[in-house]
Amino acid sequence: MVSPHAFTARRYLMCAPTYFDVSYVINPWMSEGTTVDRERADAQWHTLVDVYRAHGHTVEEVTPAPGLPDMVFAANGAAVVRGRVLGSRFHAPERQPEAGLFHLWFKEAGFDVREPESVCEGEGDLTPVGDLILAGTGFRTTTSAHHEAQEHFGLPTVGLRLVDPYFYHLDTALFALDDTNVAYYPAAFSPGSQEVLRTLFPDAVIATREDAMAFGLNSVSDGRNVFISPYATALTERLADRGFTPVPVDLSELHKAGGGIKCCTQEIRS
Ligand code: ARG
Numbered sequence: 081m082v083s084p085h086a087f088t089a090r091r092y093l094m095c096a097p098t099y100f101d102v103s104y105v106i107n108p109w110m111s112e113g114t115t116v117d118r119e120r121a122d123a124q125w126h127t128l129v130d131v132y133r134a135h136g137h138t139v140e141e142v143t144p145a146p147g148l149p150d151m152v153f154a155a156n157g158a159a160v161v162r163g164r165v166l167g168s169r170f171h172a173p174e175r176q177p178e179a180g181l182f183h184l185w186f187k188e189a190g191f192d193v194r195e196p197e198s199v200c201e202g203e204g205d206l207t208p209v210g211d212l213i214l215a216g217t218g219f220r221t222t223t224s225a226h227h228e229a230q231e232h233f234g235l236p237t238v239g240l241r242l243v244d245p246y247f248y249h250l251d252t253a254l255f256a257l258d259d260t261n262v263a264y265y266p267a268a269f270s271p272g273s274q275e276v277l278r279t280l281f282p283d284a285v286i287a288t289r290e291d292a293m294a295f296g297l298n299s300v301s302d303g304r305n306v307f308i309s310p311y312a313t314a315l316t317e318r319l320a321d322r323g324f325t326p327v328p329v330d331l332s333e334l335h336k337a338g339g340g341i342k343c344c345t346q347e348i349r350s
Contacts, residue, residue: 084323085258087304091138093185093346094129094154097121101149102337106172107219108245109338121333125152128307128329128341135305135327140348142185148178152334153343155203155251157182158193160348161213161233165193168202171220182346194232200225203346204249210259211235212280216250218242218270238280241270251298251342257285257324258303263315265292285322291315295331295340300347307341 100121102114129139144151151157157178159166165186168179179195182202186193200206205221206229207214215226215237223239230237240250244267247253253268254277263285266274277284287297296312306319310328319326331340 083304083325085304087136087302089136089138090132090302091140091348091350092132093140093142093157093348094125094344095142095144095151095157097125097152097334098144099146099149100152100334100337103149104172104174106174107248107338109335114336116336117333121152124329124331124333125344128331128344131307131327131329132345135302137302140189142182145177145181148175148181150175150337150339151178151181153204153337153339154182154346155343156201156249157346158186159200159202159206159208159229160186160191160346161208161235163191163350164233165191166200166202166206166229166232167193167195169196169198169200169225171199171201194228196225196228198222198224198228200228201249204251204343206237207250207254207256207262208235208349209256209262213237214250214254214256214262215239216242216253219245219248221250238276240273240276242268243270244268247292248338249343252295252338252340253292253297255297255299255301255342257301257306257319261285263287263297263299263319265289265297268292285315285318287312287315287318295335298340298342300342300345309340
C-alpha cells in the first residue's frame with residue numbers, strides 16, 4: 081500500500097552519549113547503582129543517526145561535555161520553531177550547565193537565542209503541532225515558561241498537566257504525528273487536560289500504558305515514518321493501521337536514564 085502520508089525532510093540536532101551515565105536520580109527511571117554500557121549506548125545512538133540520514137534527514141551534532149551525563153538528551157536543550165530558538169533552564173541543578181552549551185551551539189549556527197526566565201526543558205515539554213504548541217507542566221517546565229514560549233514564537237501554547245511521575249516530560253506521553261494529529265497516553269494527563277486533547281485531536285492515536293512504559297510515545301515522526309521503540313508493539317501496529325511507516329530503533333541503554341528516541345532528538349524548525 082502506498083502511504084497516504086507525506087514526509088518532509090527534517091533538521092535534527094543530537095549529542096553523542098560519550099559521557100552518558102546514571103550518576104544521579106532525577107526521575108523514576110533512574111536508580112542508584114545502575115551501570116551503563118556506554119559502548120552499547122553509543123552503538124544504539126549511532127544507529128539512530130544512521131537511520132535518520134538514510135531517511136533523508138539532516139543530523140548535526142553538539143559536542144558532548146564530561147560531567148554532563150544527560151546531555152545526550154538533546155531535546156531538552158532548546159525549542160526551535162519558525163527559526164526562533166528558546167533556550168532552556170533546567171530544573172535539576174545537575175543538568176543546568178547544559179543550557180549554556182546548547183545556547184552556544186545555536187549562536188554559532190547563526191541563531192538568536194532567547195533565555196527563558198523560568199524552568200523550561202525545551203522540546204521535552206514543548207511539542208509543536210502545526211500552528212499550536214502543546215506545552216507540558218507538572219514536573220519540569222512551568223506554566224510561566226508556556227507564556228514565554230507563546231510570546232517568543234507568536235503561536236498559541238496549550239498547557240497540559242502531567243500527573244504520572246513516570247511521564248515527567250510531555251515527550252514521554254505524547255508525540256506529533258504530523259501538523260494536525262498526535263499520539264498519546266491519556267492517563268499521563270490530568271482529567272481536564274485529557275478533555276483538551278480529546279477536543280483538539282478527536283482522531284488521535286491512543287496508546288496503552290505498556291506502549292508508554294516502553295517509550296513508545298518518545299517517538300519522532302517526519303509525517304510518514306515514525307521512529308519508534310521496538311518494544312511498543314501495540315502502538316506500532318496502530319500506527320501502521322493508520323498508514324504510517326513505523327521504523328523501530330532500539331535505544332534501551334538510554335532508557336536507564338529515562339530517555340528514548342525523541343529525548344535524543346532536537347528538531348530545528350525553520
Ligand atoms: N535523565 C534525564 C532527565 O531526567 C532524561 C531526559 C529525557 N528527555 C526527554 N526529553 N524526555 O532529565
